[in-house]
Amino acid sequence: xxxxxxxxxxxxxxxxxxxxxxxxxxxxxxxxxxxxxxxxxxxxxxxxxxxxxxxxxxxxxxxxxxxxxxxxxxxxxxxxxxxxxxxxxxxxxx
Numbered sequence: 001x002x003x004x005x006x007x008x009x010x011x012x013x014x015x016x017x018x019x020x021x022x023x024x025x026x027x028x029x030x031x032x033x034x035x036x037x038x039x040x041x042x043x044x045x046x047x048x049x050x051x052x053x054x055x056x057x058x059x060x061x062x063x064x065x066x067x068x069x070x071x072x073x074x075x076x077x078x079x080x081x082x083x084x085x086x087x088x089x090x091x092x093x094x
Contacts, residue, residue, distance in 0.1 A: 004030065007026075007030060007058055007061060008030055008031070009071050009075075010061035010062070010064070010065050010071055011023075011026060011027075011030065011061060012071075013064075013065070013070045013071050013074070014060075014061055014064045014065070014070070015027075017060070017064060018057060018060065021053075022053060022056070022057050022060075025039060025043070025050060025053045025054065025057070026053075026054065026057045028042070029050075029054050036050045036051050036054070077093070081093050
């Protein structure tokens, strides 16, 4: 479950950096919860090709996060926002 949450958060940050095919395959697997076989049948490719694409996208997302740290910064900002008592300031920051 931890891996699922991690990659889903990274996908939200970096999906525009992926090719349309990579983003669609990743979305089918992580967001739509389709099996590799179901995605392969839908896309007209082999199950191993889908598995390779998923692993490649996971590697790309982790690489982007290691270089840019957008998800880590977003998480830190959200954590800080929860400690603020001024409701108007909270809304403005969110």
